[in-house]
Amino acid sequence: MRSKNDEDDGFNDFLQQIIDMDHLEGAALGITKLVIEKGEDALSEKQKYVFQKQVLDEFTTSGCSRCGSDIPWSEMYDAATEHGMCNYCWHMTQKDD
Ligand SMILES: [Zn+2]
Secondary structure, rough: OOOOOOOOOOHHHHHHHHHHHOOHHHHHHHHHHHHHHHHHHHOOHHHHHHHHHHHHHHHHOOOOOOOOOOHHHHHHHHHHHHHHOOOHHHHHOOOOO
């Protein structure tokens, strides 16, 4: 089962990757650091709104554009910023034959 607050599902690594790639600044950066540290439940309603609009809406995609599967958090960054597909489909499209 996927849960955003499960420490082992890659969600925090995904957030850290967005920070490391210098995508965030100001309030969005501070809020994302807070989520990594304490989880999404620690945010105020206003912070949750910013996190949703400026982080999740920007850097996640609802599903693979090729097969429609959920994208795991470990693959989300590349899917959302690069090719829009799960790793499997992306590799499939990279093959020439
Ligand atoms: Zn796919």
